[in-house]
Amino acid sequence: MAVSTGGIKKFDFKSYLANTGKNILKNREKYLLILPGLAWYIIFAYIPIFGLSLAFKKYIAKLGLFRSPFVGLYNFENVFADPAFMKSIITTLRINAGRLIFVFPFPIILALIFNEVRLGKSKKILQSIFTFPHFLSWVIVGSIMISILGQRGIVNSLLNLLFGTQPIGFLGTPSYFQPLVYLTDIWKSAGWSAIIYMAAISGIDVEQYQAAEIDGATRLQRIWYITLPGIKSTIIVLFILAVGNLMSGGFEQIFNLSNAATIKVAETLDMYIYRITFRGSVDFSFSAAVSLFRSTINLLLLLAADRIIKRVGGTGLLA
Amino acid sequence: MVLTIKKAHRSFHNRFELLDAILLLILLVLAAMIVIPFISVIAISFATQKEALESPLLLIPMKPTIDNYYRLFQDPRILVGYKTTFLILLLGVPLNLFLTTSLAYSLTRTNFPGAKIIFYAILLTMLLNGGIVPMYLLMLQLGLINKIWSVIFVYGVNTFYFIVMRTYMTTLPESLIEFAKIDGAGEWYILYKIIIPLSKPIIATVFLFYSVDRWNEWFNGMIFLRRNDLIPLQLVLRNIVMDMSIVNSLSIAGPRVPRFTEGIQNATIIVTMVPVMCFFPFLQKYFVKGIMIGAVKA
Known part of the structure; x- marks a missing residue:
């Protein structure tokens, strides 16, 4: 005061x-x-x-985090000279851009279906089923996937029964890795993410639907002209967050789904940081340079996405 | 709240159209894709090796056995896992709640010097973080590597839960606090005797979220704890599944391993998952409320 x-x-x-x-x-x-x-x-x-x-800086264990001597951009020169670093950036962008296309719309569709379908109490049970996997760690989900997608797992058994196919190595084939990431991501979190959209839908004024009904709008028209515009701002906010995650998302998932056979297509930036920091010869300054690069890009992506959304007329995320 | 709105909207059209049948079918297929993996894991964990080999589409074991579980608990790692994870929960969740509640209450109103700066500095950590490398070096310098405290302290306040709790507390009537102050109550007294009892629903929500997060803890354990007698349960599961996959891939060529590895592997998934399943009904009761408060703010 x-x-x-x-x-x-x-x-x-x-x-x-x-x-x-x-x-x-x-x-x-x-x-x-x-x-x-x-x-x-x-x-x-x-x-x-x-x-x-x-x-x-050049990390010297005796001097610790803050008293190690400065070396200028020396670490960054090394980082950008490492082909594995550049490759990990491309891998990260490829996997996470695919997430925006294949994974992001799924919870919206699920929420729309949930809103339209006419069920009584069983709706709650279905909703519980869809949200439960969210509360499991990626270690558990990864283990479940190893169990059901293995050579003798239930998925291969089912395919064999229906189509007579030979067992498919879902987990060990590099070309299947990206679809695997998207499918397991949807499996684990689509139901949870849908809740946010359903909350947004429940906030839409009922009178709009009643007016549309009187005017003779079909259900699809109501979804398109009332429900979707009603949750537009929620979609935008979550999209900004997803774009902000382009460089970072999904370490736990990829760490638990990849293996020696798929690591070539699975080494994202975070996986790369983990490998150079905690496996093999360690250079903490080098790792810090990669981490700083990662944090900076993340922040820039988030700010850029926010700016773009504001320009096209949305409310944006940051005040 | 959701239901009443639906009903009003529903009363207009009561015909069951083709669209309804299609949507229902889609939902049921999707639900089956989530449920069947769980049933498969449960079934294999209770099956004998013979049955699992003979019926690859096993969903209900005809001769259920707890043999896999019996063998699993002979593995000392699983007990280490339970011990470590319970220790993390017992020490970690109270710390989470103490830090989050005191911070959320004291920053409910930012009308005193420095409060706004502190509040925005906290929000800024949602956009910026140092990542695992400096955190590891910090733990090294604090001498916490290989100590349970590293895993406890690395996760103190979840900024999102802090916002959710603070938003809830701003809805409490300020007059209550003013009256208490006139009566001479101190801030701690107000927090413990007025704010916490009134914030029970949100504290329960945040408590459940923190508990699940702590239960699912594995990454920090993998980085900070490298002792065989201090491994979080999730990491034990990871180790057992990875071990077993290696054994399995080797056994294709060589003679069969005597143990039913898949059975033990699936039993491990179940014992790691069961507590979350028990917590889930309570989580469900609160999470919609929690996420909605958060969504309004975010």
Whole structure:
């Protein structure tokens, strides 16, 4: 309050300071309450962020994260000279761009179907079935996939029974890896993501539907002209978030679905960072340079997507 | 809320059209694609090796056996896994709730010096993060590698849950807090005697979310804990499934391994999954509310 009234009259620095001081004193217990959470954010969120400055340093274990000497852009020269790094960026973009096309629309369609279909109580049961896999880790989902998609798994058995095919190596064939990523992504999280859209649909004014009904609109027309425009802003926000994830999404999934046979097509940027940091010869400065590159691109992607959405007339994500 | 709106909208047309049949069929097929893998895993985990080999489309074992589970629990790793994960839950979730609740309440109103800056600094961490490399080096410097505390502290506040909780708390009437203050109550007293009892639904939601997150913990465990007597359950599952796949691929050429590896592998999936299944009905009761509060803000 002292801050806002200070600007009306001639700014009096002394009384501003005194007011702020009084305000701090009055709220001292609030600061005490903030302290544990704030301390956590400083130590475990902000120190790692500033720790990325290691990208410009040569890491010396004895000197630690902050006292290692600066080496300029030396690490980045090495990073960009590594063909595996460039390849991992292409792999990441290929997999995640495909997600925008194949995975992103699925929850929207599911929510529309759920909204249209006429079911009583059994709707809740169906909804539970679709949301359950979201709460399982990718380790569990990956293990389930290994179980059902293996040579003797139920999927191969079923195909054999129906079409007489030989067992297909779904998990070990590089060309099947990308579809596998999309299908398992849908399997695990489409039902969950659909909830957000269903919440948005339930917020649409019922009178619009009633008016359309009186005017003789068909169901498909109602979906197209009322439901979809009604959830447009939700779709946009989630799309921005998905674009912001173009460079990062899906480490846990890919880590648990890939294997020695598919690693060539599965090494995304995050997988690459994991490999160079925790497998084989370790150069933490090199890893930090890759991580800084990744974080920067992510942020730029998110800001760019937000800007584009705003330009085309959406509300955007950031104020 | 969802249901009442549907009913009003439904009453206009009660004919069951072809479209309804098609949509229902699509939903049922999709649901079957989710359910059948689970049934298959459960069936194999309770089957004998003979039955699994003879009927590849096994969904209901005729001669159910708990032999696979018996063998699984002879593997010392599974007990280590349970012990580690329960330790993570017991230490981690209370810390999560303490940090998130105190932070959400104290930042409900940002009308005191520094509050806005702190709030935006917290939101900024949703856009920016250092990633695993500096985090690993930080843990190294703090001497927490190979200690359970690394996994506990790395996940303190989930910014999304913080926003959800804070948004809920802003809807509580401010007059309650003002009256308590006139009566001379301190902030801690207000938080524990007024705010927390009134925020029970949202705290329950966030509690469940944190519990599931902690239960599903494996990545941080893989990075920070490299001791054989401190492995999260999820990682034990990963190790067992990976071991078994290797054994399986070897056994195609060589003589059959005496153990029914797939049975044990599927039994491991089940014992790792069952607690989430038990939690799920409660999760479901709260998650729509939680996600809607979050969606409004996001």
